Amino acid sequence: MNDSATAAHLSAKDFTSDQEIRWCPGCGDYAIVKSVRKALAEIGTPTENVVFVSGIGCAARFPYYMATYGFHTIHGRAPAIATGVKLANPELDVWVVGGDGDMLSIGGNHTLHVLRRNVDLNILLFNNEIYGLTKGQYSPTSREGTLSPSTPMGSLDHPVMATSLALGAGARFVARSVDTDQKHMPKVLTRAHDHKGASFVEIFQNCIVYNDGAFSAFGEKKTAPDTQLHVEHGQPLIFGASGNKGIRVNRDILALEVVTVGENGITLDDVLVHDETNRTLAGWLARMEAPEFPVAIGVLYCDPTESYEAAVMRQIEEAKEKKPAKGLNSLLQSGHTWTVE
């Protein structure tokens, strides 16, 4: 549906609706909407062929701010509704937006099955590790011990790791970005769009009101070089302000570890090269946590296969070829009929 004539002329503004944004001043969502508009302008699908589907939550207000088609649905169900959109019209570019509560708590099952089925949706999880819209209760991604109105003595559940879960569910495209990173995010979004099948993108998003600084361990501009690892297919897993830290496999314990190139005889050759088609590596990267590790950002995993709705359409075409419909009368008379005269 990429109409190149118009594509050349699309700008972020073309994707900006007339609705005033209603997020809190300083919310990380502002930066995300900006990146998404920018990415869409670059991707160039005409606005009428783009649909944003969301659940409920602060994040889920997203569609209102895009000058595309949009459906702000109910809490947790966006992946299911988007599946229906895609089944009815596989030509549309369908984006799903939701928060950690929306997509991993009430909507966990739909997220899981949409990934497993590999429906061609671009799924953006705005993870602020909190329920924003309902005023700050802890969420499935909140750290243990989170103080919130429903957990005044601290939360007790172990948080779910979104990308780890996605890999476990069988996702074929898993990526990460950070709200503050306006340069990086559009690239990841473009990759997500280009991947035919379910693309799962976790975006760390700061909720300034209820969970300010949740990602300060790695999300701050100045410490980012030392705390984030930008992964790129075929490139060594190198990070650090001086570019000399790397990730390698400790083969004894079958796990990753941080090394410093140039120390203890470590050379660049010891550093693991990113292979985004390797599930094991993706799993390891997904589970690297600050402060012990840098947080992996970028496309952790990408291993395409036929998307669900494409297979569905293929099967329908096959059916039509093998047993073409011969009109309603033929359908209605396809049983054991007899005639009364």
Place this chain on the structure above:
Amino acid sequence: MNDSATAAHLSAKDFTSDQEIRWCPGCGDYAIVKSVRKALAEIGTPTENVVFVSGIGCAARFPYYMATYGFHTIHGRAPAIATGVKLANPELDVWVVGGDGDMLSIGGNHTLHVLRRNVDLNILLFNNEIYGLTKGQYSPTSREGTLSPSTPMGSLDHPVMATSLALGAGARFVARSVDTDQKHMPKVLTRAHDHKGASFVEIFQNCIVYNDGAFSAFGEKKTAPDTQLHVEHGQPLIFGASGNKGIRVNRDILALEVVTVGENGITLDDVLVHDETNRTLAGWLARMEAPEFPVAIGVLYCDPTESYEAAVMRQIEEAKEKKPAKGLNSLLQSGHTWTVE
């Protein structure tokens, strides 16, 4: 609650209710109920302290056949209901039983969250890769291409791997068994019981009516030695009728491979030793599929931590210590009060 006086006397019969079993003749569920009764007799928790909670499906009929407390609930919700049971009375031994539809399709979200929270439940997934009770539609574990009433041209979704998903969700105990293996299953069940926290056991179960032979690639007695890998903590991953096949890591592609000890210079030392606390290894084992690999049976992963309801109770005790309740009147007058005289 293990009452050792009675424990010594418990037999499988003590766990057998007076209800006639209503599964199809030849159904794999018969063997499972037998193993469970046997395991419970060995575990020795008195019948009154054992509760079976199930959803809906053929598998979910299970509680009726156990002379313990039992709750046959609604489709997909057994993990949630069992969580409530355990929160209200952590002393009970709570077992959750369900089919692949029950626990991975409609109930997928509850399964995921109960594993993440690590509620001390023994979760038995009877995976027959089909919807039995509703007459044979494909399920989330059915192989691609499954012909069923709802997929007359073959199913198109990629199946979910139950143990892989459980690991992704953060499960701390993941095991596998096969319905036909009466020797092995009670051992796995006992381990599951002993693990404090959520124990997830996938049991391959043959549905003789709608999916007969689904596991024949590895589930048949005579070929089992060559097609199953019984894993045991601290033991090398060796299998095969002649006990000379092993599993090792291919460090180039970060994946497992099958080797033959004694061939090509391979010795026992090359074979990986099972470490049930290693998540990566568990993930690899979970994903080994026939015929390329043997199917891993036994405790794939076990890495205990405090269970959810234990933490909840601990927090309540803390609250009671810090701010003991001083009776209802004190509660009712705990706000800003004033007196009218």
Place this chain on the structure above:
Amino acid sequence: MKSRPLRDFESARHFFRLSMESCVSSDGNAAVKLAEVEREEIDAVVVRFAGDSGDGIQLTGGRFAETTAIAGQDLETFPDFPAEIRAPIGTTYGVSAFQINFGSGAILTSGDAPDVLVALNPAALIVNIEEIKPGGLIIVDSGSFSAKNLQKAGYKANPLEDGSLEKYRIFPIDISRLTLEAVSGAEVSKRDGLRCKNMWTLGLISWMYDRGLTRTTDWLDGKFGKSIPNVAKANIAALKAGHAFGETAEMPDGVRGFTIQPAEFEPGVYCTVTGTEATSWGLVTGAQLAGLKITMCSYPITPASGVLHVLARLKSYDVTTFQAEDEIAAVCAAIGASYAGALGVTSSSGPGIALKTEAIGLAIATELPLIIVNTQRAGPSTGMPTKTEQSDLYLSVYGRNADAPLVVLAAHSSADSFDVAIEAVRLATKYMTPVVILSDTYIANAAEPWRVPDADHFEPFKVEFRTHSTGFQPFMRDSETLARPWVKPGTRGLEHRIGGLERAYGSGNVSYDGENHQRMTDVRFRKIERIADDIPLQAMESGADSGQLVVLGWGSTYGPISSAVGHLRADGKTVSHIHLRYINPMPKNLGELLARFDKVLVPEMNMGQLTTMVRDRFMIEAQGLHKVTGKPFRISEIEDGIRASLEK
């Protein structure tokens, strides 16, 4: 001519699962000759086949129904499966039954008490005997009355011997042995041989009711002839042996051959049809009349799964089916499909419909078309999944958070489901609203003859998607229908956002304005109310349009009510019958019509749900007649109810 009213052929009716070319009935005629001498002519008869789930009872019944239909008689069937997939052999809960009522007059129910019971084992006898007409004929396979089977069925003594069945005419035949003898020529195992018992029985019953065998032998040949010829041979041998037994064996008193005249059907092409099939075909027809593709999203549940199964085979008719991970995902995907411009359809039964309610609210709020098929079963909760009930009326009409009106239609029979499905599509797309179709276990599974309509004569109601952008507002309404425009994403210049937060009248932008909410709530009500102007006025099903008592029914009580009212009217009672298809909104004249009667009696397979609605809406003191046993009303139960009401 018959005294009972002719069936109303205006309502479309119809078929069977296996495909077969249309043909003129010829099969029955051959048999007529043989029996001419001594056959007794009867008007109608009710036969129930019963046996173990493994005995092939449903197949036997289905085959017999087909030959009956082709012999030109009217009929209605009632398959009654056990809840267990395959219960252990010989148990009472493993008994499967199939009842057929057929005759030369209009047949509207599957019959009250069977005249004939065929019981292939003791369990089948003990489970069914209570319902057989006193004096009825009981054919039993005496060969299955072993001590073990008797015990499994719960018999202390052999009922064939202890005189406990005195009320009935018992005809014990060692069907097991006779079948094994018959199949001895075919090379089959004993087990496979015994499996032909049902064919032997079918042969005997075919003889009794004057049917030829060709159609069934052809069918057996077609089905097994190539792949397992010995099985085909065995089955055919058994079938013929049963038939021959009828012709040659000495029959006990009162057992003889019967003839039944063909019923008077209007000319046309016919087939027999279940509610499941008719609903599915109606949806496809409706979608084609609307010019839409169907996206049908569902999750299996008894007894609703059938619609998913039938539609899954109709891919060539622009039908996409999607088995979702649960009912919520199913309804949501259907809503997404409607949003994208297809006809979103979802289906389930009570527990699954309950799960869909939140999402249905979204479809109401965003005013998208959506078809929800509810095949009702007995509840609450899991209840009795294979048993029928009409107890989801409240759920359909009232079961959502907040003020959330939608359209509710009820099918009154298997064949009627076809028309109702088309009407549901018409209303959903014209008024941009969810529509609930109420069916039930009985309708879903029962088969009846249907005159296949000519699709070329259907009035199309093509959907006009909005495409021009001038003055476009997503919640601006058509002044007549009050429907908002339907826009396909992909349409240039009409990009817009909708959602479940209250929307401003016109623009659809999020609005928390109080007056706007009042206005939107009002217009959502009026839109649905106004549909009353677009549906037929309520007609009388039978009887005068005023008088002493009217029976108001809905759904599958149609058969028993029609018959009961017919009988009582023949008896001189002044009773009328109204049958409601439009539950919400109700036809405009309904209140006025009901008010013309002294009494309104509402038989329902629930505790009084329509009764509530009628009392509320029309302030008419409607009285309920409730039955919740998982089984349809008997005609006699309705008759008794009417009589009691008349006498009060």
Place this chain on the structure above:
Amino acid sequence: MKSRPLRDFESARHFFRLSMESCVSSDGNAAVKLAEVEREEIDAVVVRFAGDSGDGIQLTGGRFAETTAIAGQDLETFPDFPAEIRAPIGTTYGVSAFQINFGSGAILTSGDAPDVLVALNPAALIVNIEEIKPGGLIIVDSGSFSAKNLQKAGYKANPLEDGSLEKYRIFPIDISRLTLEAVSGAEVSKRDGLRCKNMWTLGLISWMYDRGLTRTTDWLDGKFGKSIPNVAKANIAALKAGHAFGETAEMPDGVRGFTIQPAEFEPGVYCTVTGTEATSWGLVTGAQLAGLKITMCSYPITPASGVLHVLARLKSYDVTTFQAEDEIAAVCAAIGASYAGALGVTSSSGPGIALKTEAIGLAIATELPLIIVNTQRAGPSTGMPTKTEQSDLYLSVYGRNADAPLVVLAAHSSADSFDVAIEAVRLATKYMTPVVILSDTYIANAAEPWRVPDADHFEPFKVEFRTHSTGFQPFMRDSETLARPWVKPGTRGLEHRIGGLERAYGSGNVSYDGENHQRMTDVRFRKIERIADDIPLQAMESGADSGQLVVLGWGSTYGPISSAVGHLRADGKTVSHIHLRYINPMPKNLGELLARFDKVLVPEMNMGQLTTMVRDRFMIEAQGLHKVTGKPFRISEIEDGIRASLEK
């Protein structure tokens, strides 16, 4: 003495979030002296504070309410939050408001049109002005009326200058500047200084209504004194400055200090309480009276989350709270808890309650106690999450698959929620049934004074778990209550299985028997119906028990209906008022009572849901008065409705 009826103190009432020792009011007295000279005495007044969400309006209102309560006046508050968490500054949708009605007579609503509006910015003015009484006093922060803010609010011209506010008495004060001046001594940034505007305002209003400041200064000291002493200092300075302004500045015409006599309260300990708090405390009290622990399982949703938050802090009172992954898990965990012998409680609002319906059916089928708190909000679908409505009555009474009766109670005010919660626990445990408690956004958030009851006087209703095994059957019933026994797993010898498939009467074993299903369905109905014998007969709220017109209300319409009926009765109209707590089953005498009136008027914040029930059950032509604007009825709207009905 006042002409309006004294508040009915029989219903328990009560408090606030922050803990504070009980004390006798002394605070107000200090101020009285200062104002003695020129204060005007008034009976009651309605004040609305409005400003940006960041302006601390809710805090201001809360503090003012507390001092009002302590000054001994009756009051009712209505906080009105924006839907957005923190909307951009100056926008109309970011306006937060807090209304308080207080006086020396009984105060039953938060007031119709405010007498006084305090608007801290142009947006607050434009959003609220329409509702202010003509001639009302408008105090505005003129310092915030910058061109930018005027534009954000949508003003073309400055309303303070263009004469558009002629109808009102405008009192512009540059509160921004005065506040900054006041805080100059405390070392705070300009931003933090401006944040004290609300305290300045509170000071002024405190002066107007004769309040001392000590309690608030103490509170500020306690809250910020240690951690951020400069902030405490600034706030206190602003507060005092506002107060001093009142005393010293020249006031425009008609602006002066007022005194209000304390209301007549029965002696006792009092606190103010919101519905959220009262509900939570009532549940804890009920559980303790029943001798049970609470397991409260919920999922956050506006406006229902509060109950979870309050209970999460009451762990010492044997309360376990569990934030589940969704509403279905929440209700299921609550059911599991009840099964295990605790009191299972769940709570939500419309969309979440809709999701719970399938599971509630399981609790009905297995006959387990369960409390479901539904804090209603405007719908359908997501609707207007922060706005009030009473539109889940249908959902509560009818919203489940199949015939599935349960108990429905409605709280009529914040304080009443306490009694209703206790009663819910009593009925749920005595009858082994789910009970729905209907509250709404208004009740949940509004605060009113409550005489704290003495818990020692409560009648306990201790649950007797079944422990002896002789003759035990899980579905054998108590002959009086028809309740089945409640057994705690862990009880030796009583091991048994229950489930959602239909259960045999007595044994509870799975049964597909038709007669059994009828019997069980009947008994489920009778059990609930019979509760009518165990609840009080319906009493008149006011007026004669027969006559021309009765207003039948339920839930939070209590305040406006009581007031409206009071006014009209004072006016000589013969109008009565009945307020329903028991929605299902209804009190036994209700039908008879209603029938004694010529007309029954049912005001509801929905499209007529109780109206439907009353018409159906009693064949009484009840007329609805509907309002769905997300806001409570005004007294005048009910008065108009009554008048119109009387004249018809």
